[in-house]
Amino acid sequence: MRATARVYWRLLVAGFRRQSAYRLAALGGLVANLTFGLLKVAVLFATVRAAGGELRGYDTASMSTYIWLSQGLLGSVNLTGRTDLMLRVKDGQVAVDFLRPVDLQAATIATEAGGSLFALIPRGLPSVLLGAVTVGIQLPTSPVFYLLGVASLLLGIVVSSATVYLIAVAGFWLVETRGLQISYMLASGFLGGLYVPITLFPHWLQIVAAATPFPSIMMYPVDVMSGLGGVRGAADLVLAQLAWLAGVAATGQLLTRAGRKRLEVQGG
Amino acid sequence: MASASTFDKGAVQATGLRERLRPYRAVLASRARSQRAYRTSFALDLGSSLLVGLVELAEVWVIFSNVTALGGMHFNQILLVFGMADLAFSLADLSFGHLDTLPDFLRAGTLDAFYLRPQPILLQLITSDISLRRLARAAVGAAAMGIGLATAGVSWGPRTVALLVIGLASGYATFAAMFVWAAGLQFFLLDGAEMTNAFVYGGRYAASQPASVWSRPLKLIFGFFFPMAFTAYLPAVTMLGLPGPDWLPTWLGWCAPAAAVWSWVMGLLCWRWGLRHYQGGGG
Numbered sequence: 331m332r333a334t335a336r337v338y339w340r341l342l343v344a345g346f347r348r349q350s351a352y353r354l355a356a357l358g359g360l361v362a363n364l365t366f367g368l369l370k371v372a373v374l375f376a377t378v379r380a381a382g383g384e385l386r387g388y389d390t391a392s393m394s395t396y397i398w399l400s401q402g403l404l405g406s407v408n409l410t411g412r413t414d415l416m417l418r419v420k421d422g423q424v425a426v427d428f429l430r431p432v433d434l435q436a437a438t439i440a441t442e443a444g445g446s447l448f449a450l451i452p453r454g455l456p457s458v459l460l461g462a463v464t465v466g467i468q469l470p471t472s473p474v475f476y477l478l479g480v481a482s483l484l485l486g487i488v489v490s491s492a493t494v495y496l497i498a499v500a501g502f503w504l505v506e507t508r509g510l511q512i513s514y515m516l517a518s519g520f521l522g523g524l525y526v527p528i529t530l531f532p533h534w535l536q537i538v539a540a541a542t543p544f545p546s547i548m549m550y551p552v553d554v555m556s557g558l559g560g561v562r563g564a565a566d567l568v569l570a571q572l573a574w575l576a577g578v579a580a581t582g583q584l585l586t587r588a589g590r591k592r593l594e595v596q597g598g
Numbered sequence: 599m600a601s602a603s604t605f606d607k608g609a610v611q612a613t614g615l616r617e618r619l620r621p622y623r624a625v626l627a628s629r630a631r632s633q634r635a636y637r638t639s640f641a642l643d644l645g646s647s648l649l650v651g652l653v654e655l656a657e658v659w660v661i662f663s664n665v666t667a668l669g670g671m672h673f674n675q676i677l678l679v680f681g682m683a684d685l686a687f688s689l690a691d692l693s694f695g696h697l698d699t700l701p702d703f704l705r706a707g708t709l710d711a712f713y714l715r716p717q718p719i720l721l722q723l724i725t726s727d728i729s730l731r732r733l734a735r736a737a738v739g740a741a742a743m744g745i746g747l748a749t750a751g752v753s754w755g756p757r758t759v760a761l762l763v764i765g766l767a768s769g770y771a772t773f774a775a776m777f778v779w780a781a782g783l784q785f786f787l788l789d790g791a792e793m794t795n796a797f798v799y800g801g802r803y804a805a806s807q808p809a810s811v812w813s814r815p816l817k818l819i820f821g822f823f824f825p826m827a828f829t830a831y832l833p834a835v836t837m838l839g840l841p842g843p844d845w846l847p848t849w850l851g852w853c854a855p856a857a858a859v860w861s862w863v864m865g866l867l868c869w870r871w872g873l874r875h876y877q878g879g880g881g
Contacts, residue, residue, distance in 0.1 A: 362796040386664070
């Protein structure tokens, strides 16, 4: 058991270190995050002000917190749906992955999560810091929110990798998963609350969003870290994330097993 | 006699130009054919591109489901801004968007192949592909613009038509220049390609917003340096006769062509600078 844990820990560290090789890419991401963040500040602040200074629980300070936390998360969660595994399933190289004495799903998620954790250093934290300096953000005072916030952030990262994993393994049946990937990219950004907090959605659309794993990837971690819904609300969101993680991970495990039987490696 | 010879010269020049453009036309036609060859795949591509446009529209709609006006504009007026911006951007993306893949050429060293042909490298790259699927997204933009024009209280006349044509043509040229500008910088950035997304895709996002909500630094960056406000917001403000915000008076909509020229000058300068910096793939 301890040996198994060590293998995945090593993969996590490897993912972390691989990501650390792309420093210029991280800087590029940071510049993009900051630009989009400032544009979001302009539009969403104007929206809050047009609504009379308070909009469904958001004032400009809490809106700013939402904007910069979500911009910071952007480098660490996968909202594009693109993965290396997707290509490996398509061209059959995944057969080599199956030969390794590790679980494909756990290994893929551990490696991706490692990269995501690294991205917090050059991209996540600086985004939040720059937002705090240029616009100002409001952070909760109670340490409970920070503890829950870290848990929620980690869960968000893992739910994100576990969900994009599903797209990759759907390739065992579909071969070309680009359509699925693009649908994921559109749905995860919009329903995950990247552009507008989902509390601003009309009621029916909020229900649609809650019926998907996407808010667990971005909106819930942001809400928990900003302490907007109180301790009780934050704990509920973390529980919802755990439930989605269980569901998505179990589906991934089933699809991997079924797909492995279907996999045909062509050529010699 | 003299006039006849000028006429001949003109005709010769015209056929000469047609001859010179022929290889580009052949490549573009083959790319267009190849995309339509797999019908299901093309239909799916069109569908997903349509969804991209619709989701972008939905973002705007969600904001307006909470408030009635933003930056002095109502939803139907914003539809006009969003529509003009998205139509111009999608068409620029259709014809210039693949310049984004330049870092792949640079990493693989395949850009060197372009040097073997007796044609300008930028022109070769631009005409090396065309993404027909973006037509679906352009259709969303056109529809939004149409609804905006029909409902936002535009007074029709030659002035409005002129503004619309000038606005769209300049918007297309400005967005196209952004892709060239970004490509020039890719020679230096390589892995940092995402940095240019800030003004190419961030620019598209900015272009569909009412610029009246921007802070002063944003007005400097996206109002003038990367002149995104000129692609849709300012022509729309001029068309609707709305009062412009600080620094962006109503009549500025007529200056959209100047913004396009500025963008192309900057884009081509960056491209030249980048190309001179390029040392070859070492192949």
